[in-house]
Amino acid sequence: MLRLSGLYRYPLKSAKGEALERASLDGLGLSGDRRWMVVDSQSGRFLTQRLLPQMTQLLARWQGSEQLLLAAPGMPDLQVALPDEDADLRGVTIWRDSLRVPDAGEAAADWLSRFLGRACRLVQVPEARARQVDTAYAEVGERVAFADGFPLLLIGQASLDDLAQRVGRPLQMQRFRPNLVVEGAAPYAEDGWKRIRIGSLELRVVKGCSRCIMTTLDPQTGARSADREPLATLQGYRERDGEVYFGQNLIACGTGELALGQLVEVLE
Known part of the structure; x- marks a missing residue:
């Protein structure tokens, strides 16, 4: 069985x-699965553990459906509001796909850049802006x-x-x-x-x-x-x-x- x-x-x-x-x-x-992503601030290319193994120490948890909690060793917790799906769009690349998705703002970008040691941004994908399989x-x-x-x-x-x-x-x-x-x-x-x-x-x-x-x-x-x-x-x-x-x-x-x-x- x-x-x-x-x-x-x-x-x-x-x-x-x-x-x-x-x-x-x-x-x-799965609802809430991989809806957020870290990207290089200049190129918009996605960043993962392949390049930044310290991402294994990065915790992100949904707080309801409108807010994300970020936590990591040596960093204060940060609450990130779900961005407006049509505001502050940023061009990003994941593998061979390019799309425009909402940017989560300066506080999240600064927090992640300090923890990861490189300039980066946090983005979120609404269902209407997701990629074709x-x-x-x-x-x-x-x-x-x-x-x-x-x-x-x-x-x-x-x-x-x-x-x-x-x-x-x-x-x-x-x-x-x-x-x-x-x-x-x-x-x-x-x-x-x-x-x-x-x-x-x-x-x-x-x-x-x-x-x-x-x-x-x-x-x-x-x-x-x-x-x-x-x-x-x-x-x-x-x-x-x-x-x-x-x-x-x-x-x-x-x-x-x-x-x-x-x-x-x-x-x-």
Whole structure:
């Protein structure tokens, strides 16, 4: 029997994740997931742990639906109001996508610039300004916020357990930043799924998730593993066409509610 055993969201792209017991899904994935992003103040290009591992220490939490709390070691907490979706628009780039989204203001920019040690801005994406998901895998009109490419990421607990055994030490699921964790399936069973149902919500499994150097960062300390694990082990048995895959990207067929313990049914 398959069950939903983990549910995570990441309010600020590349900052600390948040474990949830239940969550709603809107047109961009989990409500509140990756709706905020840090960008270079000059170029508008997105910034992540790949370049700034200290972002592992950055905490962002929704306070209701109109305000974000920022916290980090050595910094005073900062409350950031949700910006007007049509005011102070800033051009930003995430991978090959360029868009204009609201800037969160000077206080947030100053706070983040001091903590990260470089000039940056905080931006937020309203649903109406979100990106189209790659139409090689999605229908026109299916959108994503500031996640790398897809609204949802799923990993099987047994897949992580198998990887940890191969590496020879425990691995935190948070290294791989999934939204959904499923227990009860065989290792890498999710690779063969095309459609699943969790509770009453149907989801399409559209593409494997290619992994990068971020997986070598300890999500608690930001320290990079000297042996490049677990990426080095993954390259030995999960590499295809020059990419290393772990986990599956999903698109929800509509909106709904998810909760830990819900049954997961493989439809196709």
